[in-house]
Amino acid sequence: MRIGVISLGCAKNLVDTENLLGLLIASGQEIVRNYDEAEAIIINTCGFIESAKTEAIETILDTADLKEQNLKKLIVMGCLSQRYKPQLEEEMPEVDRFIAIDEYRDLGAILSEVLGEKIANTYGKTPRVLSGKPWMAYLRIADGCDNKCSYCAIPLIRGPMRSADADELVSEAERLVGMGVKEINLIAQDSSRYGYDLDGKLHLSELLKRLNAINGIHWIRILYLYPDEIPDDLIMTMKECEHVLPYFDIPVQHGSDRILKAMNRRGSRQLILERCRRIREELPDAVLRTTLICGFPGESEEDHQLNLSMIEEAGWDHLGAFTYSKEEGTPAYDKEDDVPPEVKQRRLEEVMTLQEKISAARLKEKIGSVQEVMVEKYDRLTEMYIGRSALYAPDEVDGCVRFHSNGDYEPGDFVMVRITRSASHNLIGEEIR
Helix, strand or coil: CCEEEEECCCCHHHHHHHHHHHHHHHHHCCCCCHHHCEEEEEECCCCCCHHHHHHHHHHHHHHHHHHHHHHEEEEEEEEHHHHHHHHHHHHHCCCCEECCHHHHHHHHHHHHHHHHHCCCCCCCCCCCCCCCCCEEEEEEEEEECCCCCCCCHHHHHCCCCCCCCCCHHHHHHHHHHHHCCCCECCCCCCCCCCCCHHCCCCCHHHHHHHHCCCCCEEEEECCCCHHHHCCHHHHHHHHHCCECEEEEEEEEECCHHHHHHCCCCCHHHHHHHHHHHHHHHHCCCCEEEEEEEEEECCCCCHHHHHHHHHHHHHCCEEEEECCCCCCCHHHHHHCCCCCCHCCCCCCCHHHHHHHHHHHHHHHHHHCCCCEEEEEEEEEEEEEEEEEECCCCCCCCCCCEEEEEECCCCCCCCCEEEEEEEEEECCCECCCCC
């Protein structure tokens, strides 16, 4: 059967999609990129925040129009299905089956029934198929979350934290490296808490050491670290492991202790700043990235100023910020959303304006340095290669490195580049041999 697959949402959702692709291909199905040719389309959705839900609904409705052509079956899976399945089944009869995350253990049997094709019931056991850049892959080390942040729906959707077996993760990483993957990005809702659900201890350092020893691996990056779970031993492990990049993605959410408490976040402003200082003491080239929420219920102007001063004191390399919006089922949903939209927007703009200045200053510090850059493509218009250094994660929000070279490079190759200037969020340089 000719099947099209659409993946929405985060990198963790992408891993589910790649597991699905592996299952379909192992079962003899044909994956098509042109959806007009598809006899069936499976959409893996996100349902985390309002904009993601809107994107998912619009994608479903647009795809359903293809039923007037060749499309026979439309299936929707993922977070939106998990969160709103009864309502969706009632309101969207054009979808042949909504599959909740809780049903993935029977995914093959469900697809066999809906598609009328024999699909092996081995989801998660069949090797996944990479759907993006073949030189880079995500490795999901855990799913679900035990952090009861008052604004967050992830525990409602994904359930409690469940760490993956370390031996299986190492085997999967070895398989990916054998396929040509050079950069592995560890992901989870809370990567720093890896293994805690198993025996009440943090095991991320141990996992990093094992991954670092894999022959052929070049870069290992960790995404989503909580500030209260970055102990000194983790910092030292990252310092000692040659393939582990000094990249710290720490979503702190706010700089006011009062708002952090209202968000039910562990740790404090002092802890956030102390961990940032400690990281930079041991790893002067460390990259610090964070996310913030502006306009959480009860946020005063004083809280906002504390947010701004925390940004300045921490000196984040990269920062993303969002205005607060209510999410059904979360503890904060019943709180009065008492910060007016125009105030939320003003505060967001002030946060991002300050961060632009900080990011620009930190990038200027890189001028004259030599950076190892992974090539990702060649821009014929500017006659420059485009790639990423340790400074930039692969999710296309941090920026990139552009450089001139007379060499002939392929995506995934590594080149040493001397940085000559910065522009916006990007670095520009020349290859050195």
